[in-house]
Amino acid sequence: MRGRGAAVDAVIIGAQKAGSTSLQAGLSAHPAIYAPGGEDPVFERQDLNEAQRQAHLERRFRGAHDRVRLLKRPNYLGLDGPASRLFSIAPDCRLLVMLREPRERAVSAYVHYQRFGFLPAEPVAEGLAKVFAGDYDAQYARAAEVREFGLYAAALTRWSDVFPREQLLVVTFESFKIEPRAVFDRACAFLGVQQGQYPSALFERANEGAYSPDSMAAYQTVNDVFFRYSEGRMTRRLRPSLSPAKLLKGVSALSLARSARQSKSAKPVLPNDLAARISDYYAHDLARLEKDWGISFGAPAMAPHEYPERQHG
Structure with missing residues:
Protein backbone atom coordinates (compact mmCIF):
# COMPACT_ATOMS: atom_id res chain seq x y z
CA MET A 1 0.00 0.00 0.00
CA ARG A 2 2.86 2.40 0.66
CA GLY A 3 5.08 4.05 -1.90
CA ARG A 4 2.90 6.83 -3.29
CA GLY A 5 3.54 9.39 -0.57
CA ALA A 6 0.14 9.08 1.10
CA ALA A 7 -0.32 11.00 4.33
CA VAL A 8 -2.19 8.05 5.84
CA ASP A 9 -2.90 4.60 4.41
CA ALA A 10 -5.67 3.29 6.64
CA VAL A 11 -8.03 4.43 9.39
CA ILE A 12 -10.05 2.40 11.88
CA ILE A 13 -13.51 3.94 12.24
CA GLY A 14 -16.84 2.66 13.51
CA ALA A 15 -18.92 2.15 16.62
CA GLN A 16 -17.75 3.14 20.06
CA LYS A 17 -16.80 0.27 22.37
CA ALA A 18 -16.58 -2.17 19.44
CA GLY A 19 -13.07 -3.60 19.84
CA SER A 20 -11.22 -0.97 17.81
CA THR A 21 -8.58 -0.51 20.53
CA SER A 22 -7.78 -4.24 20.55
CA LEU A 23 -7.61 -4.35 16.77
CA GLN A 24 -5.38 -1.28 16.73
CA ALA A 25 -3.09 -2.85 19.33
CA GLY A 26 -2.84 -6.04 17.32
CA LEU A 27 -2.12 -4.25 14.05
CA SER A 28 0.42 -1.92 15.67
CA ALA A 29 2.46 -5.00 16.63
CA HIS A 30 2.71 -6.04 12.96
CA PRO A 31 6.20 -5.30 11.58
CA ALA A 32 4.74 -3.86 8.36
CA ILE A 33 2.36 -1.43 10.08
CA TYR A 34 3.06 1.85 11.87
CA ALA A 35 0.18 2.78 14.18
CA PRO A 36 0.61 5.57 16.72
CA GLY A 37 -1.33 4.84 19.91
CA GLY A 38 -4.60 6.44 20.93
CA GLU A 39 -7.12 8.24 18.74
CA ASP A 40 -6.53 11.11 16.35
CA PRO A 41 -9.36 13.60 15.77
CA VAL A 42 -7.48 15.59 13.11
CA PHE A 43 -10.20 15.07 10.48
CA GLU A 44 -12.91 16.24 12.87
CA ARG A 45 -11.26 19.60 13.43
CA GLN A 46 -12.76 22.42 11.40
CA ASP A 47 -10.11 24.90 12.52
CA LEU A 48 -7.38 23.22 10.43
CA ASN A 49 -6.77 23.60 6.72
CA GLU A 50 -5.45 20.85 4.48
CA ALA A 51 -1.82 21.92 4.80
CA GLN A 52 -2.09 21.88 8.60
CA ARG A 53 -3.59 18.40 8.54
CA GLN A 54 -0.79 17.23 6.26
CA ALA A 55 1.81 18.68 8.63
CA HIS A 56 0.12 17.03 11.62
CA LEU A 57 0.17 13.64 9.91
CA GLU A 58 3.82 14.02 8.93
CA ARG A 59 4.65 14.53 12.59
CA ARG A 60 2.47 11.59 13.67
CA PHE A 61 4.08 9.24 11.18
CA ARG A 62 7.66 10.36 11.55
CA GLY A 63 9.62 7.13 11.57
CA ALA A 64 7.02 5.13 9.63
CA HIS A 65 9.24 4.91 6.52
CA ASP A 66 7.59 2.47 4.09
CA ARG A 67 5.28 0.82 6.61
CA VAL A 68 1.50 1.05 6.35
CA ARG A 69 0.38 4.17 8.21
CA LEU A 70 -2.65 3.48 10.39
CA LEU A 71 -4.82 5.82 12.49
CA LYS A 72 -7.81 5.12 14.71
CA ARG A 73 -10.84 7.31 15.43
CA PRO A 74 -14.16 5.43 15.70
CA ASN A 75 -16.23 8.63 15.90
CA TYR A 76 -15.40 9.52 12.31
CA LEU A 77 -18.01 7.05 11.07
CA GLY A 78 -20.95 8.89 12.62
CA LEU A 79 -19.86 12.45 11.84
CA ASP A 80 -20.33 14.67 8.81
CA GLY A 81 -17.09 16.08 7.49
CA PRO A 82 -14.29 13.59 8.25
CA ALA A 83 -14.89 11.54 5.08
CA SER A 84 -14.43 14.44 2.67
CA ARG A 85 -11.48 15.87 4.64
CA LEU A 86 -9.73 12.50 4.65
CA PHE A 87 -10.43 11.91 0.96
CA SER A 88 -8.93 15.27 0.01
CA ILE A 89 -5.61 14.19 1.54
CA ALA A 90 -5.65 10.41 1.06
CA PRO A 91 -8.13 9.26 -1.62
CA ASP A 92 -6.65 5.74 -1.61
CA CYS A 93 -7.01 5.35 2.16
CA ARG A 94 -8.50 2.07 3.34
CA LEU A 95 -11.15 2.10 6.04
CA LEU A 96 -11.53 -0.61 8.67
CA VAL A 97 -15.08 -0.20 9.96
CA MET A 98 -15.95 -1.90 13.25
CA LEU A 99 -19.62 -2.18 14.21
CA ARG A 100 -21.44 -3.50 17.25
CA GLU A 101 -25.07 -4.44 17.86
CA PRO A 102 -26.51 -0.92 18.21
CA ARG A 103 -28.54 -1.38 21.38
CA GLU A 104 -25.53 -2.87 23.19
CA ARG A 105 -23.39 -0.05 21.81
CA ALA A 106 -25.86 2.58 23.06
CA VAL A 107 -25.61 1.29 26.64
CA SER A 108 -21.81 1.21 26.56
CA ALA A 109 -21.58 4.61 24.87
CA TYR A 110 -23.93 6.16 27.40
CA VAL A 111 -21.83 4.91 30.33
CA HIS A 112 -18.65 5.98 28.53
CA TYR A 113 -19.98 9.53 28.10
CA GLN A 114 -21.04 9.60 31.73
CA ARG A 115 -17.54 8.61 32.78
CA PHE A 116 -16.02 11.53 30.88
CA GLY A 117 -18.58 14.03 32.10
CA PHE A 118 -20.35 14.58 28.79
CA ARG A 147 -28.47 7.52 19.55
CA GLU A 148 -27.24 8.47 16.11
CA PHE A 149 -23.84 6.79 16.08
CA GLY A 150 -25.71 3.47 15.95
CA LEU A 151 -27.33 4.30 12.59
CA TYR A 152 -24.70 2.37 10.70
CA ALA A 153 -26.33 2.02 7.28
CA ALA A 154 -26.84 5.76 7.03
CA ALA A 155 -23.23 6.39 8.08
CA LEU A 156 -21.82 3.81 5.65
CA THR A 157 -23.80 5.40 2.84
CA ARG A 158 -22.20 8.77 3.60
CA TRP A 159 -18.72 7.24 3.57
CA SER A 160 -19.28 5.12 0.45
CA ASP A 161 -20.53 8.25 -1.35
CA VAL A 162 -17.00 9.62 -0.87
CA PHE A 163 -14.75 6.53 -0.93
CA PRO A 164 -15.10 3.60 -3.34
CA ARG A 165 -16.90 0.79 -1.59
CA GLU A 166 -14.01 -1.61 -2.11
CA GLN A 167 -11.93 0.61 0.18
CA LEU A 168 -14.19 -0.23 3.15
CA LEU A 169 -13.90 -3.45 5.14
CA VAL A 170 -16.77 -3.83 7.60
CA VAL A 171 -16.44 -6.21 10.55
CA THR A 172 -18.47 -6.67 13.70
CA PHE A 173 -17.43 -6.70 17.33
CA GLU A 174 -19.42 -9.91 17.74
CA SER A 175 -17.32 -11.64 15.06
CA PHE A 176 -14.13 -10.23 16.53
CA LYS A 177 -14.95 -11.69 19.95
CA ILE A 178 -15.70 -15.13 18.52
CA GLU A 179 -13.03 -15.33 15.82
CA PRO A 180 -10.29 -12.78 16.52
CA ARG A 181 -7.72 -14.57 14.37
CA ALA A 182 -10.04 -14.75 11.35
CA VAL A 183 -10.97 -11.07 11.65
CA PHE A 184 -7.33 -10.10 12.14
CA ASP A 185 -6.27 -12.08 9.06
CA ARG A 186 -9.04 -10.41 7.06
CA ALA A 187 -7.82 -7.00 8.21
CA CYS A 188 -4.21 -7.85 7.32
CA ALA A 189 -5.22 -9.03 3.83
CA PHE A 190 -7.21 -5.84 3.37
CA LEU A 191 -4.15 -3.77 4.31
CA GLY A 192 -1.86 -5.85 2.10
CA VAL A 193 0.37 -7.19 4.86
CA GLN A 194 1.32 -10.71 5.84
CA GLN A 195 -1.31 -12.80 7.61
CA GLY A 196 -0.93 -15.50 10.25
CA GLN A 197 0.75 -13.46 12.99
CA TYR A 198 -1.35 -13.03 16.15
CA PRO A 199 0.17 -10.72 18.79
CA SER A 200 -1.00 -11.13 22.37
CA ALA A 201 -2.44 -7.60 22.36
CA LEU A 202 -5.11 -8.85 19.98
CA PHE A 203 -6.64 -10.98 22.74
CA GLU A 204 -6.49 -8.48 25.58
CA ARG A 205 -9.72 -6.70 26.47
CA ALA A 206 -9.35 -2.95 26.41
CA ASN A 207 -11.54 -0.13 27.69
CA TYR A 282 -32.70 1.12 14.96
CA ALA A 283 -34.98 -1.32 13.12
CA HIS A 284 -35.14 0.44 9.75
CA ASP A 285 -31.41 1.16 9.66
CA LEU A 286 -30.58 -2.46 10.58
CA ALA A 287 -32.75 -3.70 7.72
CA ARG A 288 -30.84 -1.40 5.35
CA LEU A 289 -27.52 -2.58 6.80
CA GLU A 290 -28.37 -6.20 6.05
CA LYS A 291 -29.77 -5.46 2.60
CA ASP A 292 -27.02 -3.10 1.41
CA TRP A 293 -23.98 -4.45 3.25
CA GLY A 294 -24.79 -8.04 4.20
CA ILE A 295 -24.28 -7.26 7.88
CA SER A 296 -26.47 -8.89 10.50
CA PHE A 297 -25.84 -9.14 14.22
CA GLY A 298 -27.61 -12.46 14.53
CA ALA A 299 -24.49 -14.31 13.36
CA PRO A 300 -20.79 -13.58 12.82
CA ALA A 301 -20.79 -10.99 10.08
CA MET A 302 -18.24 -9.37 7.84
CA ALA A 303 -18.88 -7.55 4.61
CA PRO A 304 -18.65 -10.23 1.91
CA HIS A 305 -16.05 -8.54 -0.27
CA GLU A 306 -12.93 -10.07 -1.72
CA TYR A 307 -9.85 -7.90 -1.91
CA PRO A 308 -6.77 -8.23 -4.13
CA GLU A 309 -3.79 -9.71 -2.37
CA ARG A 310 -1.26 -6.98 -1.58
CA GLN A 311 1.55 -8.54 0.38
CA HIS A 312 3.65 -5.97 2.18
CA GLY A 313 6.19 -7.24 4.67
Whole structure:
Protein backbone atom coordinates (compact mmCIF):
# COMPACT_ATOMS: atom_id res chain seq x y z
CA MET A 1 0.00 0.00 0.00
CA ARG A 2 2.86 2.40 0.66
CA GLY A 3 5.08 4.05 -1.90
CA ARG A 4 2.90 6.83 -3.29
CA GLY A 5 3.54 9.39 -0.57
CA ALA A 6 0.14 9.08 1.10
CA ALA A 7 -0.32 11.00 4.33
CA VAL A 8 -2.19 8.05 5.84
CA ASP A 9 -2.90 4.60 4.41
CA ALA A 10 -5.67 3.29 6.64
CA VAL A 11 -8.03 4.43 9.39
CA ILE A 12 -10.05 2.40 11.88
CA ILE A 13 -13.51 3.94 12.24
CA GLY A 14 -16.84 2.66 13.51
CA ALA A 15 -18.92 2.15 16.62
CA GLN A 16 -17.75 3.14 20.06
CA LYS A 17 -16.80 0.27 22.37
CA ALA A 18 -16.58 -2.17 19.44
CA GLY A 19 -13.07 -3.60 19.84
CA SER A 20 -11.22 -0.97 17.81
CA THR A 21 -8.58 -0.51 20.53
CA SER A 22 -7.78 -4.24 20.55
CA LEU A 23 -7.61 -4.35 16.77
CA GLN A 24 -5.38 -1.28 16.73
CA ALA A 25 -3.09 -2.85 19.33
CA GLY A 26 -2.84 -6.04 17.32
CA LEU A 27 -2.12 -4.25 14.05
CA SER A 28 0.42 -1.92 15.67
CA ALA A 29 2.46 -5.00 16.63
CA HIS A 30 2.71 -6.04 12.96
CA PRO A 31 6.20 -5.30 11.58
CA ALA A 32 4.74 -3.86 8.36
CA ILE A 33 2.36 -1.43 10.08
CA TYR A 34 3.06 1.85 11.87
CA ALA A 35 0.18 2.78 14.18
CA PRO A 36 0.61 5.57 16.72
CA GLY A 37 -1.33 4.84 19.91
CA GLY A 38 -4.60 6.44 20.93
CA GLU A 39 -7.12 8.24 18.74
CA ASP A 40 -6.53 11.11 16.35
CA PRO A 41 -9.36 13.60 15.77
CA VAL A 42 -7.48 15.59 13.11
CA PHE A 43 -10.20 15.07 10.48
CA GLU A 44 -12.91 16.24 12.87
CA ARG A 45 -11.26 19.60 13.43
CA GLN A 46 -12.76 22.42 11.40
CA ASP A 47 -10.11 24.90 12.52
CA LEU A 48 -7.38 23.22 10.43
CA ASN A 49 -6.77 23.60 6.72
CA GLU A 50 -5.45 20.85 4.48
CA ALA A 51 -1.82 21.92 4.80
CA GLN A 52 -2.09 21.88 8.60
CA ARG A 53 -3.59 18.40 8.54
CA GLN A 54 -0.79 17.23 6.26
CA ALA A 55 1.81 18.68 8.63
CA HIS A 56 0.12 17.03 11.62
CA LEU A 57 0.17 13.64 9.91
CA GLU A 58 3.82 14.02 8.93
CA ARG A 59 4.65 14.53 12.59
CA ARG A 60 2.47 11.59 13.67
CA PHE A 61 4.08 9.24 11.18
CA ARG A 62 7.66 10.36 11.55
CA GLY A 63 9.62 7.13 11.57
CA ALA A 64 7.02 5.13 9.63
CA HIS A 65 9.24 4.91 6.52
CA ASP A 66 7.59 2.47 4.09
CA ARG A 67 5.28 0.82 6.61
CA VAL A 68 1.50 1.05 6.35
CA ARG A 69 0.38 4.17 8.21
CA LEU A 70 -2.65 3.48 10.39
CA LEU A 71 -4.82 5.82 12.49
CA LYS A 72 -7.81 5.12 14.71
CA ARG A 73 -10.84 7.31 15.43
CA PRO A 74 -14.16 5.43 15.70
CA ASN A 75 -16.23 8.63 15.90
CA TYR A 76 -15.40 9.52 12.31
CA LEU A 77 -18.01 7.05 11.07
CA GLY A 78 -20.95 8.89 12.62
CA LEU A 79 -19.86 12.45 11.84
CA ASP A 80 -20.33 14.67 8.81
CA GLY A 81 -17.09 16.08 7.49
CA PRO A 82 -14.29 13.59 8.25
CA ALA A 83 -14.89 11.54 5.08
CA SER A 84 -14.43 14.44 2.67
CA ARG A 85 -11.48 15.87 4.64
CA LEU A 86 -9.73 12.50 4.65
CA PHE A 87 -10.43 11.91 0.96
CA SER A 88 -8.93 15.27 0.01
CA ILE A 89 -5.61 14.19 1.54
CA ALA A 90 -5.65 10.41 1.06
CA PRO A 91 -8.13 9.26 -1.62
CA ASP A 92 -6.65 5.74 -1.61
CA CYS A 93 -7.01 5.35 2.16
CA ARG A 94 -8.50 2.07 3.34
CA LEU A 95 -11.15 2.10 6.04
CA LEU A 96 -11.53 -0.61 8.67
CA VAL A 97 -15.08 -0.20 9.96
CA MET A 98 -15.95 -1.90 13.25
CA LEU A 99 -19.62 -2.18 14.21
CA ARG A 100 -21.44 -3.50 17.25
CA GLU A 101 -25.07 -4.44 17.86
CA PRO A 102 -26.51 -0.92 18.21
CA ARG A 103 -28.54 -1.38 21.38
CA GLU A 104 -25.53 -2.87 23.19
CA ARG A 105 -23.39 -0.05 21.81
CA ALA A 106 -25.86 2.58 23.06
CA VAL A 107 -25.61 1.29 26.64
CA SER A 108 -21.81 1.21 26.56
CA ALA A 109 -21.58 4.61 24.87
CA TYR A 110 -23.93 6.16 27.40
CA VAL A 111 -21.83 4.91 30.33
CA HIS A 112 -18.65 5.98 28.53
CA TYR A 113 -19.98 9.53 28.10
CA GLN A 114 -21.04 9.60 31.73
CA ARG A 115 -17.54 8.61 32.78
CA PHE A 116 -16.02 11.53 30.88
CA GLY A 117 -18.58 14.03 32.10
CA PHE A 118 -20.35 14.58 28.79
CA LEU A 119 -23.63 13.33 30.31
CA PRO A 120 -24.88 13.48 33.90
CA ALA A 121 -24.28 10.51 36.19
CA GLU A 122 -27.56 8.75 36.87
CA PRO A 123 -28.95 5.21 36.56
CA VAL A 124 -28.47 3.89 33.05
CA ALA A 125 -32.11 3.07 32.33
CA GLU A 126 -33.29 6.51 33.42
CA GLY A 127 -30.58 8.32 31.50
CA LEU A 128 -30.96 6.28 28.31
CA ALA A 129 -34.71 6.88 28.34
CA LYS A 130 -33.99 10.61 28.36
CA VAL A 131 -31.37 10.26 25.62
CA PHE A 132 -33.78 8.45 23.29
CA ALA A 133 -36.56 10.91 24.10
CA GLY A 134 -34.24 13.79 23.18
CA ASP A 135 -34.54 15.33 26.65
CA TYR A 136 -30.78 15.96 26.94
CA ASP A 137 -30.19 17.36 23.46
CA ALA A 138 -30.48 21.05 24.34
CA GLN A 139 -28.23 20.88 27.38
CA TYR A 140 -25.71 18.16 26.43
CA ALA A 141 -24.29 18.51 22.93
CA ARG A 142 -23.12 14.90 22.69
CA ALA A 143 -26.33 13.23 23.84
CA ALA A 144 -27.51 12.74 20.28
CA GLU A 145 -24.33 10.80 19.47
CA VAL A 146 -25.45 8.02 21.80
CA ARG A 147 -28.47 7.52 19.55
CA GLU A 148 -27.24 8.47 16.11
CA PHE A 149 -23.84 6.79 16.08
CA GLY A 150 -25.71 3.47 15.95
CA LEU A 151 -27.33 4.30 12.59
CA TYR A 152 -24.70 2.37 10.70
CA ALA A 153 -26.33 2.02 7.28
CA ALA A 154 -26.84 5.76 7.03
CA ALA A 155 -23.23 6.39 8.08
CA LEU A 156 -21.82 3.81 5.65
CA THR A 157 -23.80 5.40 2.84
CA ARG A 158 -22.20 8.77 3.60
CA TRP A 159 -18.72 7.24 3.57
CA SER A 160 -19.28 5.12 0.45
CA ASP A 161 -20.53 8.25 -1.35
CA VAL A 162 -17.00 9.62 -0.87
CA PHE A 163 -14.75 6.53 -0.93
CA PRO A 164 -15.10 3.60 -3.34
CA ARG A 165 -16.90 0.79 -1.59
CA GLU A 166 -14.01 -1.61 -2.11
CA GLN A 167 -11.93 0.61 0.18
CA LEU A 168 -14.19 -0.23 3.15
CA LEU A 169 -13.90 -3.45 5.14
CA VAL A 170 -16.77 -3.83 7.60
CA VAL A 171 -16.44 -6.21 10.55
CA THR A 172 -18.47 -6.67 13.70
CA PHE A 173 -17.43 -6.70 17.33
CA GLU A 174 -19.42 -9.91 17.74
CA SER A 175 -17.32 -11.64 15.06
CA PHE A 176 -14.13 -10.23 16.53
CA LYS A 177 -14.95 -11.69 19.95
CA ILE A 178 -15.70 -15.13 18.52
CA GLU A 179 -13.03 -15.33 15.82
CA PRO A 180 -10.29 -12.78 16.52
CA ARG A 181 -7.72 -14.57 14.37
CA ALA A 182 -10.04 -14.75 11.35
CA VAL A 183 -10.97 -11.07 11.65
CA PHE A 184 -7.33 -10.10 12.14
CA ASP A 185 -6.27 -12.08 9.06
CA ARG A 186 -9.04 -10.41 7.06
CA ALA A 187 -7.82 -7.00 8.21
CA CYS A 188 -4.21 -7.85 7.32
CA ALA A 189 -5.22 -9.03 3.83
CA PHE A 190 -7.21 -5.84 3.37
CA LEU A 191 -4.15 -3.77 4.31
CA GLY A 192 -1.86 -5.85 2.10
CA VAL A 193 0.37 -7.19 4.86
CA GLN A 194 1.32 -10.71 5.84
CA GLN A 195 -1.31 -12.80 7.61
CA GLY A 196 -0.93 -15.50 10.25
CA GLN A 197 0.75 -13.46 12.99
CA TYR A 198 -1.35 -13.03 16.15
CA PRO A 199 0.17 -10.72 18.79
CA SER A 200 -1.00 -11.13 22.37
CA ALA A 201 -2.44 -7.60 22.36
CA LEU A 202 -5.11 -8.85 19.98
CA PHE A 203 -6.64 -10.98 22.74
CA GLU A 204 -6.49 -8.48 25.58
CA ARG A 205 -9.72 -6.70 26.47
CA ALA A 206 -9.35 -2.95 26.41
CA ASN A 207 -11.54 -0.13 27.69
CA GLU A 208 -14.01 -2.39 29.42
CA GLY A 209 -17.15 -0.63 30.58
CA ALA A 210 -17.52 0.25 34.24
CA TYR A 211 -21.10 0.04 35.47
CA SER A 212 -20.53 0.41 39.22
CA PRO A 213 -22.48 3.37 40.69
CA ASP A 214 -19.55 4.04 43.04
CA SER A 215 -17.21 4.26 40.06
CA MET A 216 -19.48 6.65 38.17
CA ALA A 217 -19.94 8.91 41.19
CA ALA A 218 -16.18 9.05 41.75
CA TYR A 219 -15.52 9.89 38.09
CA GLN A 220 -18.05 12.72 38.35
CA THR A 221 -15.96 14.20 41.15
CA VAL A 222 -12.77 13.71 39.10
CA ASN A 223 -14.34 15.53 36.16
CA ASP A 224 -15.57 18.42 38.29
CA VAL A 225 -12.16 18.88 39.89
CA PHE A 226 -9.77 18.44 36.96
CA PHE A 227 -11.68 19.63 33.88
CA ARG A 228 -13.46 22.63 32.45
CA TYR A 229 -16.19 21.93 29.90
CA SER A 230 -17.26 23.93 26.88
CA GLU A 231 -20.84 25.10 26.54
CA GLY A 232 -23.05 22.06 26.10
CA ARG A 233 -20.21 19.87 27.41
CA MET A 234 -19.03 19.09 23.89
CA THR A 235 -15.34 19.22 24.83
CA ARG A 236 -13.26 19.47 27.98
CA ARG A 237 -9.84 20.83 28.98
CA LEU A 238 -7.69 20.31 32.03
CA ARG A 239 -7.86 23.14 34.52
CA PRO A 240 -4.54 25.03 34.44
CA SER A 241 -4.12 25.08 38.23
CA LEU A 242 -5.68 23.63 41.35
CA SER A 243 -5.50 24.49 45.02
CA PRO A 244 -3.87 21.83 47.24
CA ALA A 245 -7.27 20.97 48.71
CA LYS A 246 -8.84 20.54 45.26
CA LEU A 247 -5.90 18.48 44.06
CA LEU A 248 -6.19 16.16 47.07
CA LYS A 249 -9.92 15.80 46.49
CA GLY A 250 -9.39 14.95 42.83
CA VAL A 251 -6.59 12.46 43.43
CA SER A 252 -8.63 10.71 46.14
CA ALA A 253 -11.65 10.50 43.83
CA LEU A 254 -9.52 9.15 40.98
CA SER A 255 -8.12 6.44 43.24
CA LEU A 256 -11.63 5.50 44.33
CA ALA A 257 -12.87 5.48 40.73
CA ARG A 258 -10.09 3.17 39.59
CA SER A 259 -10.62 0.88 42.54
CA ALA A 260 -14.36 0.73 41.90
CA ARG A 261 -13.74 -0.07 38.22
CA GLN A 262 -11.86 -3.19 39.23
CA SER A 263 -14.99 -4.63 40.81
CA LYS A 264 -16.90 -6.42 38.09
CA SER A 265 -20.42 -5.04 38.13
CA ALA A 266 -23.02 -6.55 35.83
CA LYS A 267 -24.04 -4.64 32.74
CA PRO A 268 -27.45 -3.09 33.42
CA VAL A 269 -30.51 -4.80 31.98
CA LEU A 270 -32.91 -2.39 30.32
CA PRO A 271 -36.63 -2.48 31.10
CA ASN A 272 -38.62 -4.19 28.36
CA ASP A 273 -40.37 -1.03 27.22
CA LEU A 274 -37.12 0.93 26.89
CA ALA A 275 -35.38 -1.97 25.13
CA ALA A 276 -38.29 -2.16 22.68
CA ARG A 277 -38.20 1.59 22.06
CA ILE A 278 -34.46 1.50 21.32
CA SER A 279 -34.89 -1.54 19.07
CA ASP A 280 -37.61 0.27 17.13
CA TYR A 281 -35.32 3.28 16.71
CA TYR A 282 -32.70 1.12 14.96
CA ALA A 283 -34.98 -1.32 13.12
CA HIS A 284 -35.14 0.44 9.75
CA ASP A 285 -31.41 1.16 9.66
CA LEU A 286 -30.58 -2.46 10.58
CA ALA A 287 -32.75 -3.70 7.72
CA ARG A 288 -30.84 -1.40 5.35
CA LEU A 289 -27.52 -2.58 6.80
CA GLU A 290 -28.37 -6.20 6.05
CA LYS A 291 -29.77 -5.46 2.60
CA ASP A 292 -27.02 -3.10 1.41
CA TRP A 293 -23.98 -4.45 3.25
CA GLY A 294 -24.79 -8.04 4.20
CA ILE A 295 -24.28 -7.26 7.88
CA SER A 296 -26.47 -8.89 10.50
CA PHE A 297 -25.84 -9.14 14.22
CA GLY A 298 -27.61 -12.46 14.53
CA ALA A 299 -24.49 -14.31 13.36
CA PRO A 300 -20.79 -13.58 12.82
CA ALA A 301 -20.79 -10.99 10.08
CA MET A 302 -18.24 -9.37 7.84
CA ALA A 303 -18.88 -7.55 4.61
CA PRO A 304 -18.65 -10.23 1.91
CA HIS A 305 -16.05 -8.54 -0.27
CA GLU A 306 -12.93 -10.07 -1.72
CA TYR A 307 -9.85 -7.90 -1.91
CA PRO A 308 -6.77 -8.23 -4.13
CA GLU A 309 -3.79 -9.71 -2.37
CA ARG A 310 -1.26 -6.98 -1.58
CA GLN A 311 1.55 -8.54 0.38
CA HIS A 312 3.65 -5.97 2.18
CA GLY A 313 6.19 -7.24 4.67
